[in-house]
Amino acid sequence: MSSEQTTTPNELKLISEMSSNELDALINNIREARAKPVRVWEAAQEAKKALKHEKDIEKLDKVLNMFEKAKVRSDKAIAEMEKRAFQIRATRLELRIFDG
Secondary structure (H helix, E strand, O other), rough: OOOOOOHHHHOOOOHHHHHHHHHHHHHHHHHHHHHHHHHHHHHHHHOOOOOOHHHHHHHHHHHHHEEEEHHHHHHHHHHHHHHHEEEEHHHHHHHOOOOO
């Protein structure tokens, strides 16, 4: 599934029903979705350099700091998902449940 396609609730699959390739695609789609707001955050970091008034800098800093905290939580969640996807693959191999 490309990042431009949308999935309706009727098209959603249970994780337990996904193949290894589908698990990889899911995680990649999540990474791509995370990257978009990070690019906005990076652009705001650059734009901050042009600000002259301390009040404006403080206002932007507050929002950027909130984003950074959310980004850390997001990164931890993605890492946890990758770990669990690996565990799913390992368990399938152990139980001789193969894709296809």
